[in-house]
Amino acid sequence: xxxxxxxxxxxxxxxxxxxxxxDFLSSYGYFxxxxxxxxxxxxxxxxxxxxxxxxxxxxxxxxxxPLLETPLKGDYVxxxxxxxxxxxGLTLARKISDPMMDPRPAARAFYWVxxxxxxxxxxxxxxxxxxxxxxxxxxxxxxxxxxxxxQNPSLGIDPNELQAGQASETSRQDxxxxxxxxxxKGVFGSxxxxxxxxxxxxxxxxxxxxxxxxxxxx
Amino acid sequence: xxxxxxxxxxxxxxxxxxxxxxDFLSSYGYFxxxxxxxxxxxxxxxxxxxxxxxxxxxxxxxxxxPLLETPLKGDYVxxxxxxxxxxxGLTLARKISDPMMDPRPAARAFYWVxxxxxxxxxxxxxxxxxxxxxxxxxxxxxxxxxxxxxQNPSLGIDPNELQAGQASETSRQDxxxxxxxxxxKGVFGSxxxxxxxxxxxxxxxxxxxxxxxxxxxx
Numbered sequence: 008x009x010x011x012x013x014x015x016x017x018x019x020x021x022x023x024x025x026x027x028x029x030d031f032l033s034s035y036g037y038f039x040x041x042x043x044x045x046x047x048x049x050x051x052x053x054x055x056x057x058x059x060x061x062x063x064x065x066x067x068x069x070x071x072x073p074l075l076e077t078p079l080k081g082d083y084v085x086x087x088x089x090x091x092x093x094x095x096g097l098t099l100a101r102k103i104s105d106p107m108m109d110p111r112p113a114a115r116a117f118y119w120v121x122x123x124x125x126x127x128x129x130x131x132x133x134x135x136x137x138x139x140x141x142x143x144x145x146x147x148x149x150x151x152x153x154x155x156x157x158q159n160p161s162l163g164i165d166p167n168e169l170q171a172g173q174a175s176e177t178s179r180q181d182x183x184x185x186x187x188x189x190x191x192k193g194v195f196g197s198x199x200x201x202x203x204x205x206x207x208x209x210x211x212x213x214x215x216x217x218x219x220x221x222x223x224x225x
Numbered sequence: 226x227x228x229x230x231x232x233x234x235x236x237x238x239x240x241x242x243x244x245x246x247x248d249f250l251s252s253y254g255y256f257x258x259x260x261x262x263x264x265x266x267x268x269x270x271x272x273x274x275x276x277x278x279x280x281x282x283x284x285x286x287x288x289x290x291p292l293l294e295t296p297l298k299g300d301y302v303x304x305x306x307x308x309x310x311x312x313x314g315l316t317l318a319r320k321i322s323d324p325m326m327d328p329r330p331a332a333r334a335f336y337w338v339x340x341x342x343x344x345x346x347x348x349x350x351x352x353x354x355x356x357x358x359x360x361x362x363x364x365x366x367x368x369x370x371x372x373x374x375x376q377n378p379s380l381g382i383d384p385n386e387l388q389a390g391q392a393s394e395t396s397r398q399d400x401x402x403x404x405x406x407x408x409x410k411g412v413f414g415s416x417x418x419x420x421x422x423x424x425x426x427x428x429x430x431x432x433x434x435x436x437x438x439x440x441x442x443x
Contacts, residue, residue: 069296071289078287079413083424090423093443195297205308206301211429225311 024055026201028194029132032061032110034088034103035210037140038095039198040133042213050220052202056129057194058117060110063186064195075104091210100143108139109147111182112173116152118181119172120164127162134159149174242273244419246412247350250279250328252306252321253428255358256313257416258351260431268438270420274347275412276335278328281404282413293322309428318361326357327365329400330391334370336399337390338382345380352377367392 025047029036047054065071075081088103113135121128134155138144146152153170156162172178189199193206200207200216205224207216219225243265247254265272283289293299306321331353339346352373356362364370371388374380390396407417411424418425418434423442425434437443 064297069298071295077289079282079408079411080287082411083413083426086424087426090443190297193297193300195301206304208301208305209429211427211433214432215429225308 022050022052023203024053026055026057026192028057028059028189028197028199028201030059030061030110030197031113031132031135031139031146032107033197034140036197037136038091038097039200039210039213040136041095041097042210043198043200044129046213046217046220049217052220054129056117056132057185057189058114058132058182059189059194059197059199060114060182060186061197062110064190068190069195097141099140101140105143108145112149112152113139113146113155115178115182116155116169116173118185119169119175119178120162122177122181123168123172124162124164127164130159130162131155131164134162240268240270241421242271244273244275244410246275246277246407246415246417246419248277248279248328248415249331249350249353249357249364250325251415252358254415255354256309256315257418257428257431258354259313259315260428261416261418262347264431264435264438267435270438272347274335274350275403275407276332276350276400277407277412277415277417278332278400278404279415280328282408286408287413315359317358319358323361326363330367330370331357331364331373333396333400334373334387334391336403337387337393337396338380340395340399341386341390342380342382345382348377349373349380349382352380 025043027039027043029040043054061073066073071077074084085103091097092099117128117132117135120131124131135146138155138158139146144151144154146155149170152173153166156164156166156169192201194201196208198208198210200212202216202219203224205219207213207219243261245257245261247258261272279291284291289295292302303321309315310317335346335350335353338349342349353364356373356376357364362369362372364373367388370391371384374382374384374387410419412419414426416426416428418430420434420437421442423437425431425437
């Protein structure tokens with residue numbers, strides 16, 4: 008009975024990837040980036056990574072202030088992230104309160120990688136996050152983007168091509184279109200996850216996402 | 226060994242109550258109100274309930290729009306609350322998108338109860354939440370506050386005294402002071418929980434709160 012065509016149908020039906028949206032600026036996005044692939048794999052899902060910009064969704068579309076500049080909430084976020092870091096035993100050279108980088112070069116580089124090294128963009132995103140948050144490097148300048156490729160040769164990306172590519176009009180346009188599309192889909196925070204159209208906002212919803220995938224929704 | 230003075234010291238040291246802040250308007254506050262006492266009891270804690278006003282913390286102090294009027298986030302909240310309601314098998318006559326009541330009469334009544342029936346304020350708050358969210362009654366008008374006492378005789382509160390009391394200058398002042406004190410403590414959302422000074426914001430943090438209490442912090 009277990010091997011009848013009906014019961015094994017699901018093995019022939021590929022499950023849709025999980026869409027994982029993040030801003031490289033976002034500590035909570037970084038935290039989620041460390042767990043999302045593991046959760047997806049538990050349920051036979053792949054993850055499609057999408058770099059987005061909180062500066063567009065939160066500040067322009069929603070008309071809100073940056074998180075750390077919001078009275079009361081800013082102080083809470085400092086404590087909450089410190090608590091998360093302690094709980095998960097992370098070591099971050101960057102402090103949450105350190106000045107933020109301009110996230111656009113890294114975000115454009117992400118879309119350049121997706122266009123020219125399709126399949127490597129998730130590993131590239133993890134390398135960006137690692138360099139920014141764990142190692143505390145600023146990635147605002149083009150030569151610092153090149154360093155991501157230089158320091159991670161397993162990515163197979165030429166540093167000079169990456170540095171030039173992130174500045175190209177095509178990469179700028181790819182980022183603009185990706186961010187606009189994310190807003191069209193209702194994505195506003197980082198991390199933000201879509202599973203078969205169901206939205207999950209925030210690293211504190213990963214357990215709920217896990218539960219959703221385990222039950223197949225409810 | 227287990228009964229030595231040293232090992233039983235903790236049984237003689239009363240643990241501080243958990244401070245639970247909520248706005249009667251808030252669906253997430255309602256959800257948390259259904260779980261907070263059970264979590265506290267697991268760890269030998271009592272709960273001190275505090276009615277607060279998002280209209281002060283979120284709108285005046287933080288300068289933000291109401292949640293449902295915030296682009297993108299409003300749509301998300303509608304889906305997220307519906308998902309929570311299905312998961313927990315709740316039945317609510319009130320829709321999240323229904324017009325909101327003026328929460329001040331109920332909040333003033335809460336402080337009147339605390340002043341005149343100390344110890345009954347948590348049960349009163351649960352009765353307010355039940356009447357507003359589960360039964361879908363508007364509680365903006367004074368006679369509707371009286372109904373809370375009339376429909377819940379086990380509270381031991383005289384409906385007419387409650388209706389008059391919520392309108393008193395003392396109750397108005399008690400509410401103003403409580404809300405100001407909550408802002409001083411960094412409370413901005415609903416629900417918001419303080420455990421020995423450690424803040425937890427949101428009904429999606431109750432599992433983290435549970436973990437914190439189990440480990441005694443980290």
